[in-house]
Amino acid sequence: MTVEMHWPDHLLTLEDWTALPEDNSRSYELVEGVLVVSPRPVLRHQFAVWQLAAQLHPQLPGQLCAVTEAEVIIDAALPPTVRVPDVVVIPNKSLEDDLARAQPEDVVLAVEILSDGSRRTDRVTKFFEYADAGIEHYWLVDLDEPASLAAYRLVDGNYELVAEQSGQMGLELAETPITIDIAALTSTRTDR
Template sequence: MTVEVHWPDHLLTLEDWIALPEDSSRSYELVEGVLVVSPRPVLRHQFAVWQLAAQLHPQLPVQLSVVTEAEVVIDAAPPPTVRVPDVLVIRDEALEDDLARVPPEDVVLAVEILSPGSRRTDRVTKFFEYAEAGIEYYWLIDLDEPASLTAHRLIEGDYELVAEQSGRATLDLTGTPITIDITALTSNRAGR
């Protein structure tokens, strides 16, 4: 049986992006109007996303919430860019408004977990896109042993390195200390 797939033959608008059919078999982002399709993350990556969100949630101030794989409209102007970070800390108003996609001004922290095929994009392209969009904190997590977290904070329009750690890390997030057990992101036996 042959399945015919129709791919866009033009730069997509934000309206085109919104009109795309839902498909959870792959990961999709929109970069300057170009549809970017990637394989779904492997189980270890998915486990790390879940563990990180579970660690963040109880430590956040009441005006912030954690979500996973939510769309962020980095730039709505044509040609638009829509990214889907692994983990986001957002302002509660965005969660209460039950938005389909989040504007960058509602994002406090974007986290990308490095994967084969995304390392350069996460370390270079998204690094500059998120800074330009005004997202205050950007964390990169590398699951290769030893698992590590690299944290950046937006200062005068550019990200500055504020931490690079393995094991346990305590980081400032809008004046709140947040402790992350980085080892637990790769093993359900860590910390037991």
């Protein structure tokens, strides 16, 4: 069965965004009221997202959790912007309250895993949007061999590079030491 989608012919409000039908066949974001549609990530990308969240979550302080593909309202003013980072770290209270989307002030960390079609957006546009929204930590993961992670922290309104490397990486997040096995983001059990 084919469902016919009528695409918006105007800048969307947050109410319009919320009213869109659920469709998991593609990825959607809202950028200054414009609906941005892209293909779903390939399996390698999805595996890396899952692996990263699985590594992060048990190392976080008890009041925080790692969530994949959560909507974050970057700017609620008209025309609004809603981004969907690959992984976010947010307070457990956001889960307990069963919120549909997170506010930027609740996002401790936003992570984007670079992929074809999103590299410029993740490295340039989202870099500045997330900083402007006040998200304290931003990580960019590049899965090209050797897989690497670049970690940024917000300092005086701008992101500064804290660390960038492949292999194992030790970082501090919410005053807690975190270790990420970057190679594990792309390796299956048979690779180890």
